[in-house]
Amino acid sequence: MKQSRIVCALLILFQFISVKTNAQYQSELSSKPFLTLKGSVDRKSFQTYLEVPFAIPDNVKRMTVYFTYNRNQRTTIDLGILDPEKFRGWSGGTRDSFTISDQDATPGYLAGALPAGQWKLLLGIPNIKENVKANYEAKIYIDTDYKITEFYDRPINTKPGWYRGDFHMHSGNSDGKCKAQSGLDAPCPVFKVVEAAANKSLDFIALTDHNTNSHAEALRELQPYFNQILLVPGREITTFYGHSNVFGLTDFLDFRTLKPSYSESKKWMDIVNQAGGIVSINHAGVPSGENCMGCGWQINDIPKNVISTVEILNGGSMNMSLEGKIQGWDLWHKLLNEGQHITAIGGSDDHRSSENSATIDNIGRPTTVIFMKELSVNALLAGLKSGKAFVDVEGTPDRFIDVFAANTSEKIEMGSTLKAKIADLITISIIVKGAQNGKVELVVNGKVENQFTKNIPTNEANVEINYKIDKNNTHIYAKVYDDKNNLILVSNPVYFEK
Ligand SMILES: [Zn+2]
Ligand SMILES: [Zn+2]
Incomplete structure (x- = not known):
């Protein structure tokens, strides 16, 4: 159900700007808001509650509101929100942002379906001095996917x-x-x-x-x-x-x-x-x-x-x-x-x-x-x-392994792919910390190749192993054992593409 936007006569000014289509809502902070509400309060609003209406479309799964205002001379604006039917939360002066989704919500706010239609920011004004005008801005982000x-x-x-x-x-x-x-x-x-x-x-x-x-x-x-x-x-x-x-x-x-x-x-x-x-x-x-x-x-x-x-x-x-x-x-x-x-x-x-x-x-x-x-x-x-x-x-807090693979033209890091032809000689570099007197094993296409097992001489070691690429070779990773032969570290693979 989609209701038309209703513009109420309020004590304050507000306006809609930068309304976006659903497809344009990307990440909350890197994209523009769905809409920005701007207005101001003055002494006429002292110790009253204001409702700032805005409309949201169908199928909204999540809404996040960022609220800022001019706190000049200890002006305070409390924050809450109403959906088209009922109260959905209140954070007073303690939060400058909140999220409501159909699954969860910021404490103080109520999770649940976000019905289309007219919502209202609920602003309370516990303090504003005579002759003070405080501008506020509410950026509202929504997700439909x-x-x-x-x-x-x-x-x-x-x-x-x-x-x-x-x-x-x-x-x-x-x-x-x-x-x-x-x-x-x-x-x-x-x-x-x-x-x-x-x-x-x-x-x-x-x-x-x-x-x-x-x-x-x-x-x-x-x-x-x-x-x-x-x-x-x-x-x-x-x-x-x-x-x-x-x-x-x-x-x-x-x-x-x-x-x-x-x-x-x-x-x-x-x-x-x-x-x-x-x-x-x-x-x-x-x-x-x-x-x-x-x-x-x-x-x-x-x-x-x-x-x-x-x-x-x-x-x-x-x-x-x-x-x-x-x-x-x-x-x-x-x-x-x-x-x-x-x-x-x-x-x-x-x-x-x-x-x-x-x-x-x-x-x-x-x-x-x-x-x-x-x-x-x-x-x-x-x-x-x-x-x-x-x-x-x-x-442990500090054991460490990193793996690199290099040929004459390129060096790649763990998780990346090296272009390597059959019979290319490559160097696998394994940086290990916290495994002194242990050993490192190479696992090639899922099988340990024992001839490449090396001892780890020092607490911080850089072990280099030369390896000739064969026709079936798609990936290599490393396992590290301590001096009692317990498995302690497992790297992720470096990958090869012919
Ligand atoms: Zn399970
Ligand atoms: Zn489980």
Whole structure:
């Protein structure tokens, strides 16, 4: 239902400018607003409420309002909003922006459908002095399509660099538990999960409750408080034929996958990819059965470029086997050997908010370390897609691996592709930190090539290995073992194109 725009007579002036068509709404801050409302208040408005109407079209999924005003002589303008039918939130003088979506909203505001028609900004004027005129401006952004969600309107850290985090954990929004005041188990609040991750000094986490997106609202609330750890929209799409983490979106995704085929899973996979998110396959090798319903991955007809990442190590099964079939290695190698560029990641699959130190699957074990241009959701997704990332099996604060490949004309970094002809001699450079007296192995097309295994002599080492490209060679990655032969680091591949 679309209502015509109604222009009310108000005590204040307002105007609509820069109205855009739906197709032009791109990212909130990099594009122009849907509309900008401008006006002013003076002493006549003192201790009154003003309604500033504006119209939104059909099919809006999310609205963000940025409000600024001239605070001259302690002028204060409180902020709230009404939809065409009812009150939708109030933040008084405490916020200068808020978001309302059909799934979640800034604290103080009410999530839910955004009906088309006339909305009203609700302005309260608790203080304005005689002879003061204060201009205000409200920039209103709307989205009508699936879109990557940032819970914060700026990067957590603007510096480019390597950032450490965990892509898999559960709160009381699904089956995550922790001890209640009584000492008995209770559904674990999101706050406790994020706090546990912050206590491990992680740079980012994705909270991946099963099939629901109800935790998004808590993450939106917590992000400004935990402002040194990026909270990434995530969920574990949990089907009868496998579990898949998806990252980047808070929109509802129809997880009901009734056959082990892409024709059934595309309804959620395609939405995630079209919005710029990530589809990742979890604990692919875990057997499905009554102990773990639908846990093993069984959907094998997915076209190329739908899956972006594979969880090669899942904390929940690391105590059973690090390198065996129960983990995600086989699926990762299969997809790589099909010629796909798939980034390996790790996830703890923590269900206890790290409180049970007797188990191995605590938040941050394993961690995935990603090179990002800044610490934001969009940069994290781009970093994952670039493949410049590695898995730190034990989730240390400082172990490190980076891999480069070079021939006589070019040097490429981890995740990138080197043009190399058959019989070309290339140099693989592996920079390793924190693995003194350990060894590095090269894995070529999914198989360890023992003749290239090298010892790591120092805590910070640059190991160089010369390798002759053969006709089947599409990618090489590196595994690092410590001096007790425990797997501690896994790089992502460098790729070759003939
Ligand atoms: Zn799972
Ligand atoms: Zn899980």
